[in-house]
Amino acid sequence: MNPFVDDIVEILSTAAQLPATDVAELLAIPPDDSLGDYALPCFTLAKVLRKNPAQIAQDIADAAGPAIDASTRLAAVQAAGPYVNVRLEKAAFIGWVLAAIGEQGESFGSQNQGAGRTVTIDFSSPNLARPFSIAHLRSTAIGHAIYRIHEFLGYRCVGINHYGDYGANFGQLLAAYQMWGDEQKVAADPVPELLALYVRFNDEVEKDPDLREESRSRLRRLADGDEEMVSLWRFFVDAGRKEAERIYGILGVHFDEYKGEGDFADDLDSVIGLFHEKGLAEESDGALIVRLKDEEGEEGAPCMLRTSNGTSTYHSRDIAALLHRKREHAFDKMVYVTDNRQALHFRQVFQTLSLAGIEWIDRCEHAPFGMMSFKGQALSTRKGRMVILEDVLDQAIDLTRKIIAEKNPDLKDADDVARQIGISAVVYADVSNRRTRDISFSLEEVLNFDGETGPYLQYTHARYCSILRRYGTAVDGEADPSRLGEPAEMRVARALGSFPGVLARAERENEPSYVATFLIDLATQANKLYNEVPVLIAEDPAVKAARIRLVDAVRGVLRTGMTLLGMSCPEEM
Incomplete structure (x- = not known):
């Protein structure tokens, strides 16, 4: 993906007599420009090669020297203590980066590696018995970014919203509505009224556990097709889905397939027939299960196909949905984006289908994410501790509007820009964290224009758009890159050149945060370039034209990366 890095890896791995993959994983950027462009730390090689790290570095540098000298891409190699430092041919490297961006344009970063392949992504999938809270943002934002990254890399993507419209929550809601619901209030404002009923039921059941039977009996009636239960259930589902789709419109998220658990x-x-045919299904206390082994080979929690009441289960509905997706979409990769509490569930589903001889089950992946708290307090719908996502978005927009009024009161379309910044700030705050980490959400932190935030990225993008506006003429795509080579220019070029590799890794690991981290690094280097190197006031016209070409490349890649994360890219702020 980066021929300069590929050359470094090949030459150093040959010199060290180590696998190229080991060298590639160790390769790093030196902390100081004076040391070189790339460095190989030799600390971890000491055990393998049984030498002092500094001696290893010197031996590798000596062995690599002739190949480096003969290279048209690499300029020099030198040992510095336990590091092997390599310098690039500056003009050749910057020229390669700008040529690649110029040739590929908005598709720079994609190797079209997904061409001819289909990925299905199950994400968001809110429980329609509840309002869309800040906690629902995680699966929605992460899944949407995974979708966009795969699509950008050439995959045919199928985004699936497998919304929760069945199961115990709806039994509780049906019972609560019939016991305490006010038909007129619920009809007038269904989502908050139904939430209040749901919370009340869970409060009351702690005092009177017998209420659980009220929920179970209604769920059985629903499963049996009872007209009253089905009519109420459809009303609840329609209200929840309508509200969810409104929120998706605000976030700019779309799906290719809507199918709930009830489908x-x-x-x-x-x-059940599939597992009976394989001799795997057996009765246990009235329920139908498939016995499974845990990671140590001992008997683990079984996969329940049918409850003792005769109703379907989360397992059986997910298995039916997965079989449908394979038939319908013939996927090459299936990704489930849910919180990490469902890790056991998906291990059970995958293992159960593997036991049944489903050969393609190894194409299915669970991309779990950590939990979200709001200012340190865990969120819980049952206990009524939830933060409505739209309220958070509105607050973010309002705070952004105030910041704009203070810093740039004459900004055109200020309300629209405030909306773009506020919503993108909330989205970025989610996808920028490593997927598996638990996160604590703070609105004040995510709207910081100076920290590692969404507004910081958007500000940098707008700053570079401003440079191009002030330049006033078309960017010269043939401007001579050999006129560049200042340390700040090399840092920016190095960041730009890493973009294809970052995207490939993000796709491979279903990890959008790699893109977010890349964008922060690129923006940081871009702002240093802005402060260290004159662009519009460069005296030499050829240097100015070359720097403008570099500025345009930064603007384009920032825009691409932010778009992949589901962010907006205002050109003025």
Whole structure:
């Protein structure tokens, strides 16, 4: 993906007599420009080669010297203590980066590696018995970014919203509505009224556990097709889905398929038939299960196909949905984006289908994410501790509007820009964290224009758009890159050149935060360039034209990266 880095890896791995993959994983950027462009730390090689790290570095540098000298891409190699430092041919490297961006344009970063392949991504999938809270943002934002990254890399993507419209929550809601619901209030404002009923039921059941049977009986009636239960259930689902789709419109998120759990409740018999045919299904206390082994080979928690009441389960509905997706979409990769509490569930689903001889189950992946708290307090719908996402977005927009009024009161379309910045700030705050980490959300932190935040990226993008506006003429795509080579220019070029590799890794590991980290690094180097190197006031016209070409490359890659994360890219702020 980066021929300069590829050459370094090949030459150093040959010199060290180590696998190229080991060298590639160790390769780093020196902390000081004077040391070189790339460095190989030799600390971890000491055990393998049984030498002092400094001696290893010197031996590798000596052995690599002739190949480096003969290279048209690499300028020099030198040992510095336990490091092997390599310098690039500056003009050749910057020229390669700018030529690649010029040739590929907005598709720079993609090697079209997904061409001819299909990926299905199950994300967001809110429980429609509840309002869309800040906690729902995690799966929505992460899944949407995974979708966009795969699509950018050439995959045919199918985004699936497998919303929760069945199961115990709806049994509780049906019971609560019939016991305490006010039909007129619920009809007038269904989402908050139904939330209040849901919370009340869970409060009351702690005092009177017998209420659980009220929920179970209504769920059985729903499964049996009772007209009253089905009518109420459809009303609840329609109200929840309408509200969710409104939020998706605000976030700019779309799906290619909407199918809830209820769409697969009637497939129970076919699922059971599959496992009966394989001799795997057995009765246990009235329920139907498939026995499984845990990671140590001991008997683990089983996969329940049918409850003792005769109703479908989360397992059986997910299995039916997965079989449908393979038939319908013939996917090459299937990704589930849910919180890490569902890790056991997906291990059970995958293991159960593997036991049944489903060969393609190894194409299915669970991309779990950590939990979100709001200012340190864990969120819980049942206990009524939840923060409505739209409220957070509105607050973010309002705070942004005030910041704009203070810093740039004459900004055109200020309200629209405030909306773009506020929503993008919230989205970036989610996807910028490593997926598996638990996060604590703070609105004040995510709207910081100076920290590692969404507004910082958007500000840098707008700053570079401003440079191009003030330049006033078209960017010369043939401007001579050999006129560049200042340390700040090399740092920017190095960051730009890493973009394809970052995207490939983000796709491979379903990890959008790699893109977020890359963008912060690029923006940081871009702002240093802005402060260290004159662009518009450069005296030499050829140097100015070359720097403008570099500025335009930064602007384009920032825009691409932010778009992949689901962010907006205002040109003025």
